[in-house]
Amino acid sequence: MREKGLYRFTRPASGEEVAMVSFGREQGSHDIERGKYEQRGYFPRFTMLPTKDEFDQRQKRTPLSGRIVRGD
Numbered sequence: 001m002r003e004k005g006l007y008r009f010t011r012p013a014s015g016e017e018v019a020m021v022s023f024g025r026e027q028g029s030h031d032i033e034r035g036k037y038e039q040r041g042y043f044p045r046f047t048m049l050p051t052k053d054e055f056d057q058r059q060k061r062t063p064l065s066g067r068i069v070r071g072d
Contacts, residue, residue: 007019
């Protein structure tokens with residue numbers, strides 16, 4: 001599997017921009033600093049990644065219906 005960017009976020013303590021990248025099932029996901037993400041040419045471009053909040057909202061949708069699954 002090719003590495004794929006999942007979402008972007010900013011580290012609160014440092015203000016550093018970071019992307020969460022999936023390396024496949026065996027290697028899992030790891031955070032990569034924006035400079036390294038862009039240098040290594042991961043897809044999609046850093047600026048096109050959803051924010052962590054946007055990513056989390058998309059994960060709450062069911063894959064077949066596209067409807068939001070409510071937790072309560």
